[in-house]
Amino acid sequence: MKHFRFSFIFSIICLGIAAYWGFTHGPEAGISTMLQALSVTAILAIMEVSLSFDNAVVNASVLRSWDHFWKMIFLTLGMIIAVFGMRLVFPIVIVAVTANMNMMDVVSMALNDPKNYSMRLIEHHAEIAAFGGAFLALVFFNFFLDAEKDTHWFKWLEKRLTNLANVPAMSVFLTLIALLVMAHNVGESERLAVTLSGIWGIVVYIGVQVLGHLLGGEPEVDEEASSSGNAANGVIKAGLGGFLYLEVLDASFSFDGVIGAFAITSDVIIIMLGLAIGAMFVRSMTIYLVEKGTLEAYVYLEHGAHYAIGALAVIMLASGTGVHVPEVVTGLIGVAFIVWAVIASIQYSKRQLID
Template identity: 70%
Template sequence: MKHFRVSIFFTFVCLVVAAYWGYSHGPNAGIEAMLNAVMITAVLAVMEVSLSFDNAVVNASILRTWNHFWKMLFLTVGMIVAVFGMRLVFPIVIVAVTADMSMYDVTQLALNNPTEYSARLMAHHPEISAFGGAFLLLVFLNFFFDEGKETHWFQWLEQKLTHLAGVPAMSVFITLISLLIMSHYVADDIRLAVVMSGIWGIVVYVGVQLLGHLLGGEPEIDASEATESKAGSGLVKAGIGGFLYLEVLDASFSFDGVIGAFAITTDVVIIMLGLAIGAMFVRALTIYFVDKGTLESYIYLEHGAHYAIGALAVIMFMTGAGMHVPEVATGLIGIAFIIWSVIASRRYSRQHSK
């Protein structure tokens, strides 16, 4: 439990704050509103963990090669960015830019008229989905488009993807095709904005990789934990570039969680508290996986996480194009891939131990 003590304490504090907020704010403030606020906060926390469990696995696959300094930076500064930056500030920035309003006016709108704030944010769901979907699809594709990848879960599929790794910019090509298909189903007046958002997702992914290459130097690897990924994926170097990569990856995951949260409640304070609890547990899970060597014990777990990421990218493109996919289904698909990969890994370990 030592990995989750801080997360449990943080959860208790957030639930207390949610109870106070429900009891003292809003037109229906009181005991009933307090209990409702606590319940919704807990539901949002569980939803965030279920949607981001695969994010913890991918983070662990990167962090296990980093030294103590960069791990702690990810847990401290990265946590502040994840909770306040992506769960609170970023949605406000989107509304401020698109509605030509000041940050202060949007903040007042979010606190005093959350219904209108939610409507303005949801109006830009296609652009948000295009950006996040493009970035996550590149994460998924570049894991499998790796000529040095030797461990395959689904042999018939992954071997073919490995062969395609020799085609220059194949992952970018597929992402652009997916983006063009999505843009065909959105309204004419926002099509250009959607395409540009998706292109920015590609630019940010490639740009972070470039920054990591230029600034990372030699990988700063913790010798006690540095084992080459059995899945064959390359190392993401510890440093500014690697740190930014993890933060953008977390941001892409948080898009879906933030949008899904507004389907449950429009109270931005409750949303931030619930998603913050989930983000805290995801980081605790990441460190737990690193310390326990989970990825070494479960050889296909990283594969399952990347399949879940690919599924989430497809779902983001679908919802951005106007199709309705229940948030529950989004979370269950990710969990299903993780559980399936754990079962397959245990079966593999039993066969090879014999």
């Protein structure tokens, strides 16, 4: 429980703020609105955890080689960026830029006319999905397109992907194909914006890798990381480059959660509080996985997390073309892959003991 103690304290504080907000804000403020605010905040927190459990596993695979200082930076400054930056400021910036509005006017709209604010944000879901989907697709492909990877869960698929790893820029090639398919299936008026957003997702992914390399010198990939298929993440070392990588990864996961949250409520304060609770638990879960050595104990856990990331990338790219995927499917598919990977890892360990 020590790993989640602060998360529970943080949750109580956020629920208290949500209760106060519901009791005092709006024309129907009172006890009933307060109870509704509490229930919606709790639902959003659970949704965020279910959507981001695979994010915690991938974070742990990167964070396990970091020192205590950078772990604490990730938990403190990273948490502030995740809560206020990605769950509150970033959606406001999107509306301000796309609608050519002043930031303070958008803040006023978010607080006083949340339905109009959510409508303007959802209008640009395709561009957001293209950016996040392209970034997550690269995370997925670079995990499996690894010539040094010798631990395979689905051997028939992963061995073929490993064989493609020697082809230069194969992960970028496959991601660009997925982006072109998406762009082909959106309206002509959106096509350029969607394509540019997806290209920016690719540029940001590669840019963070380059920055991590320049700041950290030559990459040092240990044999254990390479054998588990984590050589691609091994270059993301502790430092500013690694920190930025995890923050952009978290942002890509949060896009879908923020958009999905508006289907439940249009109150930006409640959305921020609910998603903040979920984000805090994901970070606590990340530290727990690192300190307990869970990734070493469950050999296919990283594989399951990356399959879930691949599925989320497909869902995001498809949703940008107008295909509706229920939020429950988006959340449960990640949990399903994680549970499946844990079961497969236990079975693998038993076979090793017998052999």
